[in-house]
Amino acid sequence: MPAATAAVASLDGVTHRYGNVEALSGVTFDLAPGQVTALLGPNGAGKTTVVRLLTGLARPTRGKALLFGDDPQSAPAKRRLGVMLQIARVPETLTVREHITLFSSYYPAPLPLADILRLTGLESVADRRYGKLSGGQQQRTLFALAICGNPGLLFLDEPTVGMDVESRRQFWDTIRTLAAAGRSILLTTHYLEEADALATRIVVLNRGRVIADGSPAAIKGQAAGRQVRCRTRLGAQALAALSGVQRVVPEEAGTMLLMSSDSDRTLRELLARDLDAHDIEIRGAGLEEAFIALTDADRKTAVA
Numbered sequence: 001m002p003a004a005t006a007a008v009a010s011l012d013g014v015t016h017r018y019g020n021v022e023a024l025s026g027v028t029f030d031l032a033p034g035q036v037t038a039l040l041g042p043n044g045a046g047k048t049t050v051v052r053l054l055t056g057l058a059r060p061t062r063g064k065a066l067l068f069g070d071d072p073q074s075a076p077a078k079r080r081l082g083v084m085l086q087i088a089r090v091p092e093t094l095t096v097r098e099h100i101t102l103f104s105s106y107y108p109a110p111l112p113l114a115d116i117l118r119l120t121g122l123e124s125v126a127d128r129r130y131g132k133l134s135g136g137q138q139q140r141t142l143f144a145l146a147i148c149g150n151p152g153l154l155f156l157d158e159p160t161v162g163m164d165v166e167s168r169r170q171f172w173d174t175i176r177t178l179a180a181a182g183r184s185i186l187l188t189t190h191y192l193e194e195a196d197a198l199a200t201r202i203v204v205l206n207r208g209r210v211i212a213d214g215s216p217a218a219i220k221g222q223a224a225g226r227q228v229r230c231r232t233r234l235g236a237q238a239l240a241a242l243s244g245v246q247r248v249v250p251e252e253a254g255t256m257l258l259m260s261s262d263s264d265r266t267l268r269e270l271l272a273r274d275l276d277a278h279d280i281e282i283r284g285a286g287l288e289e290a291f292i293a294l295t296d297a298d299r300k301t302a303v304a
């Protein structure tokens with residue numbers, strides 16, 4: 001991040017413990033304006049703790065957390081923050097419009113109702129009670145409540161769970177619009193395709209530590225090897241024995257996905273054993289493969 005750009009939120013050497021359990025260990029990173037940061041990690045990696053510290057729901061055991069240069073528990077800082085949590089409850093008897101109007105009243109300069117409904121695709125259900133909405137519409141309503149205060153920073157925790165494909169794509173477009181307007185967004189998601197599509201930066205946590213931090217391309221570049229996708233009569237065990245193959249994944253479409261450290265040797269041996277192999281595709285490792293490689297390497301380092 002350029003030195004002239006002030007971070008909207010930061011953790012500086014943060015360690016946090018729950019009793020004897022160390023959830024974070026010496027974590028340092030910051031969020032820049034207009035940046036979409038995806039915070040990835042397996043369950044228990046420390047993602048929820050990061051969000052709790054930056055939203056003022058907890059204080060670091062050691063180190064410093066800042067939100068807009070202030071204490072995350074301060075009212076001025078919180079008024080500039082929007083949060084959409086995975087587990088959230090709002091009254092089911094209020095309409096979408098009533099919910100947004102109520103939440104907007106908590107902020108000094110909220111977005112206009114019409115803009116919120118348009119950004120979240122809720123115009124057609126604005127007068128429907130929350131309890132009568134589909135799961136995807138309820139998610140979009142919670143998103144509307146997160147952005148209604150015109151926040152400078154958005155925390156989005158698994159925001160597209162329950163959304164159909166069309167709603168998810170519309171949500172992605174809205175995130176890009178908000179980021180282009182200068183808002184910083186911290187996204188936690190188990191949909192790695194979503195992180196790859198939206199994030200300008202990816203931070204990978206494992207065992208309470210940052211093990212990777214960079215652009216999606218840089219993160220994917222840390223996964224050695226390539227993907228070989230094919231249709232073949234060979235089974236998973238035979239494919240796993242091919243030179244260079246590190247992992248075999250049978251896919252729903254009937255194809256086999258091979259993660260290989262040496263795709264040329266893998267392909268030669270594949271064709272030597274099955275001349276009828278077809279629909280062969282070779283490409284670089286994706287974000288999922290990089291994520292697995294990074295967390296596996298970190299786990300092996302911890303065991304060694």
